[in-house]
Amino acid sequence: MSEIRQDRQYTKTHEWILNNGDGTYTLGISDHAQSLLGDMVYIELPNEGDMVSKTDEFCVVESVKAASGVFAPVDLEVLAVNEALEDTPELANTSCYDEGWLVRFRSDEIESLMDATTYSNLLD
Numbered sequence: 001m002s003e004i005r006q007d008r009q010y011t012k013t014h015e016w017i018l019n020n021g022d023g024t025y026t027l028g029i030s031d032h033a034q035s036l037l038g039d040m041v042y043i044e045l046p047n048e049g050d051m052v053s054k055t056d057e058f059c060v061v062e063s064v065k066a067a068s069g070v071f072a073p074v075d076l077e078v079l080a081v082n083e084a085l086e087d088t089p090e091l092a093n094t095s096c097y098d099e100g101w102l103v104r105f106r107s108d109e110i111e112s113l114m115d116a117t118t119y120s121n122l123l124d
Helices: 031-037 116-123
Strands: 015-019 023-029 041-043 057-063 067-071 076-081 103-106
Touching: 023 031
Parallel strands: none
Antiparallel strands: 015 023, 023 103, 041 057, 057 067, 076 103
16 A cells, blocks of 8 residues: 655645745656556656646656656746656655655645545555
8 A cells, every 4th residue: 555645745647745834836746656666766846937837747757667758737937856766766666755755846726636545546
């Protein structure tokens, strides 16, 4: 069974979003997504400062099984990228909710996402 953290919001495309409490958010792929994809071998991150529209693919995660797009859950501005993933993409597997985050961003639209219970029901 996949780990689902209660302190995050989720998308139907299996991204998680954490409110950092300072007007910024952190985004990564869920435990469910990383387990389906398998061992990560490469992650293509966006650039800091990129403006991304809701539902646009802005990141690509490649595993031994497949390459998959990561989609913007809301209109957002990329504030920071997790540069540790360039050398150790497997962090998205081993620590998807902590060290394996993908980007930090700013947005005004976060309310439209699923809570942990709703996301859990989606996976059942």
